[in-house]
Amino acid sequence: MQDHSSRLSQLQASVTPRVASILEDALAGKEMSVDDAVVLLDAEGADFHVLLRAADWAREQDCGDDVSYVVCRNINFTNVCYVGCSFCGFARHKDDAAEAYDHPMEVLVEKCRDAIVRGASEVCIQGGIHPNKDHTHYHEILTTIKGEFPDLHIHAFSPEEMDFGHRKSGMDLGDYLQWLVDAGLGTMPGTAAEILDDEVREILSPKKLKTARWAEIIRAAHGIGLRSSSTLMYGHIETRRHIAAHLGLLRDIQKDTGGFTEFVPLGFIHERNMLYNFMGARPGPSMSEDLRMIAVSRLFLRPYITNIQVSWVKMGHKLGQMSMMAGANDFGGTLMEESISRESGSHHGENTTAEDFRRLIRECGRVPVERSTTYKVIQRFDDPALDPPSLESAPAAQLSGPARFRSEPRRVAAAKATAVQV
Numbered sequence: 001m002q003d004h005s006s007r008l009s010q011l012q013a014s015v016t017p018r019v020a021s022i023l024e025d026a027l028a029g030k031e032m033s034v035d036d037a038v039v040l041l042d043a044e045g046a047d048f049h050v051l052l053r054a055a056d057w058a059r060e061q062d063c064g065d066d067v068s069y070v071v072c073r074n075i076n077f078t079n080v081c082y083v084g085c086s087f088c089g090f091a092r093h094k095d096d097a098a099e100a101y102d103h104p105m106e107v108l109v110e111k112c113r114d115a116i117v118r119g120a121s122e123v124c125i126q127g128g129i130h131p132n133k134d135h136t137h138y139h140e141i142l143t144t145i146k147g148e149f150p151d152l153h154i155h156a157f158s159p160e161e162m163d164f165g166h167r168k169s170g171m172d173l174g175d176y177l178q179w180l181v182d183a184g185l186g187t188m189p190g191t192a193a194e195i196l197d198d199e200v201r202e203i204l205s206p207k208k209l210k211t212a213r214w215a216e217i218i219r220a221a222h223g224i225g226l227r228s229s230s231t232l233m234y235g236h237i238e239t240r241r242h243i244a245a246h247l248g249l250l251r252d253i254q255k256d257t258g259g260f261t262e263f264v265p266l267g268f269i270h271e272r273n274m275l276y277n278f279m280g281a282r283p284g285p286s287m288s289e290d291l292r293m294i295a296v297s298r299l300f301l302r303p304y305i306t307n308i309q310v311s312w313v314k315m316g317h318k319l320g321q322m323s324m325m326a327g328a329n330d331f332g333g334t335l336m337e338e339s340i341s342r343e344s345g346s347h348h349g350e351n352t353t354a355e356d357f358r359r360l361i362r363e364c365g366r367v368p369v370e371r372s373t374t375y376k377v378i379q380r381f382d383d384p385a386l387d388p389p390s391l392e393s394a395p396a397a398q399l400s401g402p403a404r405f406r407s408e409p410r411r412v413a414a415a416k417a418t419a420v421q422v
Contacts, residue, residue: 004058014046023054024301037244040296042062048288055295055327062298062306063329066370066380067364072122072155073115073331078102081128083160085205086279087194087236089272091128102130105144112145112152115336119354122373124333125156126189135165135176139183147185153186153373159217160192168215173220181226186226187373190260195238196246198292201235204275211365215253222259227374230260230305234293235268235285236275243293254304260375262307262330263291267314269322272282290315291326299329307375312352316358330371331357358387 022036040176043051080100081091092100112123125141138157145154157180158164193205196211209217211338221228230250234243254260267290270276270283285293309330310320320331337350352360358368358381368381381387 001193002151012046015050016047019043019047019050021224023050024300027054027057027300028263029303032300034156034241037296037300038240040299041240041243041292043292043400044075044096044115044288048217048292052228052291052326055298056263056325058302059308059327059329062302065366066369066379067324067329067331067361068369068375068377069331069354070242070373071119071354072124072373073111073118073120073336074252074333075123075125075337077108077125077127078130078133079142080130082131083129083205083207085208086275087204087233087273087281088239090097094131103296105140108141108145109148111337114150114300116149116152118335118336120152121332121378122153122155122333122345124159124189125154126158129160129164134147134168138165139180142183142185147191148207155187155189157186157372158189158192159214162188162208162215162217162221173217174224177217177221177226178224181224184398185226187261188226190218190228190230190264193231193246195234195242196232196249197238200242203279211249214247216251218259220259222253222257227259229264229309230254230264230318231264231290233266233268233290235283236270236281237279244296244300247297251301251304253300258304260305262309263297263301263305264309264311266311267293269314286321287319290319291322294323295327313350317352317356321360321364323360327346336360355387355389357386380415 006338018039022032022039026036042052052418055357059229076090078101079090079092080094080102081088082093083091085091092098092294094102105160115157123145125145131242140162142156145152147175153309162177165180166173169176169179170181192208193214194201194208196214198210201210202206218230230253232243232246232250250260267285268281270281275281276278276283294310295309301308307330309332310328311322312320313335315323320328331352334352334357335352338403354370360385361368370378372378
């Protein structure tokens with residue numbers, strides 16, 4: 001029977017020379033090529049395991065042992081949309097009386113008020129492309145919310161929404177974006193990217209903005225100081241080269257602008273959309289694809305983008321934890337209310353409390369950090385004994401069984417702390 005050192009030597013010897021060379025260069029700070037990324041996105045066996053370990057080392061160099069999250073609320077102001085993306089289960093026709101909605105400003109304000117009560121520093125606002133709306137509606141959302149909650153950060157309006165509003169406005173693109181910033185826009189989601197290749201986009205969403213227009217809007221936003229996230233959707237009809245080229249475009253933009261706050265890989269959710277059920281797409285990524293995506297992103301994008309975020313809505317908590325050991329350093333947002341992934345068939349819930357994020361992060365052997373939208377540290381939780389109770393948890397009276405007894409000590413502590421403050 002072989003001893004452990006012999007088995008380890010065999011594992012190391014079985015790593016292919018090309019993969020070993022790419023990883024050594026990446027860890028030494030050499031910029032990875034698109035061709036190198038394609039190789040790593042194919043990694044299997046020993047190559048796969050060494051890739052994950054290398055990405056974890058890179059994460060430690062880039063970010064240390066902190067794992068961040070943001071307390072935020074998603075708000076979808078309408079699900080009416082006529083763009084017709086094949087991967088979407090969220091959109092509804094405006095005459096669908098049973099399921100279509102278009103929230104009035106009063107509802108948006110109440111959702112923001114609830115988010116603040118639950119500890120949120122950010123609201124993320126996006127909606128469908130409603131045929132009866134124009135640029136003034138986006139502006140009104142911002143001025144209404146900022147008028148009520150001036151300190152609340154608004155992360156809003158994807159490049160698709162920006163394209164729609166800009167074309168309606170008749171303004172220059174930079175002037176239009178500045179008009180929204182002046183109304184209260186803080187940062188922009190880098191969604192509507194999917195795969196930044198027009199041949200793929202023509203299949204996924206032929207009516208959606210093209211790659212050059214997506215990049216134009218992002219560059220214009222960064223040019224006026226409006227920062228954004230960056231994303232990629234994988235696990236459907238794309239090839240590994242499409243993924244690698246997409247990462248290359250994001251890196252090129254970041255070199256020029258420095259405006260991306262993070263990169264968020266988004267696994268395709270397949271159950272309730274045309275792309276899988278009628279167009280032959282794969283049923284989303286496998287676990288190994290998810291981990292490879294995280295690891296390659298870390299190694300390819302550094303040192304230009306060093307925050308790699310997992311989408312717990314797409315992956316679930318356990319795979320999210322595994323991703324923290326494969327190059328990720330951010331667990332994303334609490335969300336409180338999530339519709340887009342859920343409508344396509346995600347089963348991982350709509351809300352993760354700050355309290356649960358801290359537990360999940362500590363289970364990985366890391367340090368929880370609550371952050372702002374732009375990754376400024378709000379609070380670092382080195383000592384679990386000093387953690388505050390979650391503001392989002394349901395009242396103990398609404399719980400039953402073990403959950404009730406588990407929650408009551410935290411609630412008693414919270415009540416005592418509130419009494420002392422009063």
